[in-house]
Amino acid sequence: MLHSRRQTDFVVGLFVLAAMAAAVFIALRAANLTEFYGENGYSVRVRFENIGSLGQRSPVKSGGVKVGQVKAISFNSEDFVAEVELWIDSPHRFPRDSIFSIVSSNLLGGQYVSIEAGGDDELLAGGEVVEGNSALVLEHLISKFLFDKAGE
Amino acid sequence: MTGEGGTVMKPLPKPQLLGKQRRETGIAGTVRRVGWPVVEAVYNLGGGLRFSWSLFARSGLALRRPSLIIDHLRQIGVGTLIIILVSGLFVGFVLGLQFYVLLERYGQVEVIGAGVALTLFRELGPVAAGLLFVGCAGTSITAAIGLKKSSEQIAAMEVMAVDPVARELSPRLWASVLALPLLTVYFDAVGVIGGYLIAVPQIGLDEGVFWMEMRERVFFYKDFALGIFKSVFFGFAAAIISLYEGYYCVPTAEGVARATTRTVVKGSLAILGLNFVLTAFTIE
Secondary structure (H helix, E strand, O other): OOOOHHHHHHHHHHHHHHHHHHHHHHHHHHOEOOOOOOOOEEEEEEEEOOOOOOOOOOEEEEOOEEEEEEEEEEEEOOOOEEEEEEEEEOOOOOEOOOEEEEEEEEOOEEEEEEEEOOOOOOEOOOOOEEEEEOOOOHHHHHHHHHHHHHHO | OEOOOOOEOOOOOOOOOOOOOOOOOHHHHHHHHHHHHHHHHHHHHHHHHHHHHHHHHOOHHHHHOHHHHHHHHHHHHHHHHHHHHHHHHHHHHHHHHHHHHHHHOOOOHHHHHHHHHHHHHHHHHHHHHHHHHHHHHHHHHHHHHHHHHHOOHHHHHHHOOOOHHHHHHHHHHHHHHHHHHHHHHHHHHHHHHHHHHHHHHHHOOOHHHHHHHHHHHOEHHHHHHHHHHHHHHHHHHHHHHHHHHHHOOOOOHHHHHHHHHHHHHHHHHHHHHHHHHHHHHHOO
């Protein structure tokens, strides 16, 4: 052996330890480890006529600050509406008459759910179902614009 | 022969065809010349499978004595670290610059960090680290085993009833399988830092935006862990090919040289092919 056993063990140990540190760096800095939903939170079901390109894990923001994320999306085949389950972190409570709407963060996509707090004294509890404002779909906007023009 | 485990062990038979083909002319000769490499490739594949199986079956000794693996981990893992770190940094630099050129056309420079991290974690990290690993550690494995064979150390071990596969080959396999994922983690981390150095001090992107966009779009399990998962397979492929070429090389200086070249060729192609298959299977 070229090297003594103790030295080899030390060098290899350092190698493994630094790799772990690199993995921790990636987990904390570069990648989103919090794929699991925080334990402290509650879910609210919001019904939308159209969810646009909203997806699972899309952010839920209020006043531009992230307060939760989209947990699940399903289609209610009785009422023909989309049901979006939001997971909202527990420190954030919203009045019953808050407005839920789907907005775009930029022109290329990236939609999120925006909550505008209302003035009700009663707060939304977990598991409640509320109605939301649909996403703006570009095609609908264009056709509406064209019909308005044609009507003039 | 009885090994340290007390089990009866046979030396591995060399996969070879009977005799060299006579040089023939005419149609039959042409067909034979074309068919010969095919038959040989199939023969090598079968021999390779038998060889890999015995590597796994005889790794008991290495697993009972981890110091055997640790010794090789120093040579294979730590020895490759410098080239991994330097290339990772430069790959990160280049990715940062290229993503800047691309994203600037769409006015989306903020996602530069996410682009660098996704490219590195999902593809470039495991593949580039794997290719460097074959070139650096794989060749050293082939050369070491080939030299032990040409200087008849392997035969001497068999005479002393020490199983060379269990004592020399298997530990190298497991050291590679441990080392390559760790090296991939290094490559990923250093690459992200390279991308950061280009995007923030060089291009002038806001530091907070760089990290936030990256964290928002890159996932630990779906992206990073997937790349590490792939690199485990690359570790197996690189090690098995290097060991096979070394163990079955022609025991001369020329033979070892050829075997080393074959390790790089076959190992690189195996990693690229395997990467395609793994990506196709794991893509959503």
